[in-house]
Amino acid sequence: MTTSDATANEGELQPSVILTINGLAVNAHKGMTLVEAAWHAGVPRVTSVGCMEGVCGSCRVMLRRGKEVTVGLACQTFVEDGIEAVLLPPASAPQHHYELSDFKDGWDIHARFQDIFPEASRCRHCHGCDNACPKGITVENGVALAVAGRYREAGDAFFECVMCELCDVACPELIAPAHVGLFSRRITAHFHQRPPNLIHRLEELRQDKSGTTQEEKDE
Ligand code: SF4
Numbered sequence: 724m725t726t727s728d729a730t731a732n733e734g735e736l737q738p739s740v741i742l743t744i745n746g747l748a749v750n751a752h753k754g755m756t757l758v759e760a761a762w763h764a765g766v767p768r769v770t771s772v773g774c775m776e777g778v779c780g781s782c783r784v785m786l787r788r789g790k791e792v793t794v795g796l797a798c799q800t801f802v803e804d805g806i807e808a809v810l811l812p813p814a815s816a817p818q819h820h821y822e823l824s825d826f827k828d829g830w831d832i833h834a835r836f837q838d839i840f841p842e843a844s845r846c847r848h849c850h851g852c853d854n855a856c857p858k859g860i861t862v863e864n865g866v867a868l869a870v871a872g873r874y875r876e877a878g879d880a881f882f883e884c885v886m887c888e889l890c891d892v893a894c895p896e897l898i899a900p901a902h903v904g905l906f907s908r909r910i911t912a913h914f915h916q917r918p919p920n921l922i923h924r925l926e927e928l929r930q931d932k933s934g935t936t937q938e939e940k941d942e
């Protein structure tokens with residue numbers, strides 16, 4: 724196995740952690756995240772990461788510590804001696820299709836939800852999604868709320884979701900909890916009265932676009 728040195732160009736700092744990223748042995752400094760260690764060591768295929776802040780959900784990683792296997796976000800996980808990390812490919816395209824514009828009123832939301840996500844009611848309460856979520860979301864409960872038709876509460880449960888879809892990967896029933904959460908947030912917003920200050924600002928922008936001058940507006 725080749726060893727890449729994450730510290731090669733960093734002066735007097737000495738490597739102090741040895742780990743494996745995508746099968747490549749890597750020397751890194753304590754305090755580096757897995758993404759930083761991978762970039763500094765030139766590990767190939769680390770291209771699909773973005774925000775480095777735990778927000779975009781793109782740096783999905785599988786982690787092995789001895790016999791324990793977990794998942795997480797590589798930009799939020801610090802290097803550890805002996806840890807094996809495998810950066811996961813981007814999530815596949817969603818399998819659940821719907822158009823919000825097809826929802827004309829709130830009466831048929833639940834029937835439509837059951838058509839779009841028929842697997843959701845088969846949750847076996849295995850906690851796999853909760854264990855996989857790097858944001859600490861109570862995913863299983865969020866799915867249960869949506870199945871009960873409580874979309875606003877379900878949406879709130881998924882408020883911190885970054886759509887990394889690690890819960891989807893973990894779900895043995897192929898429920899796609901991340902997309903249940905996204906649906907709940909979208910449908911709640913779709914039927915929710917926009918805040919007055921937002922409506923006011925949008926109207927201001929609309930008038931600007933149609934050529935209304937500041938003087939006209941001030942009159
Ligand atoms: S709920 Fe799922 S998609 Fe959202 S952050 Fe947690 S694991 Fe990622």
Ligand code: SF4
Nearest residue numbers: 846847849850852894
């Ligand atoms: S992983 Fe799937 S089946 Fe298991 S608790 Fe979560 S939603 Fe239910």
Ligand code: FES
Nearest residue numbers: 774775777780798
């Ligand atoms: S790079 Fe965006 S969550 Fe890690």
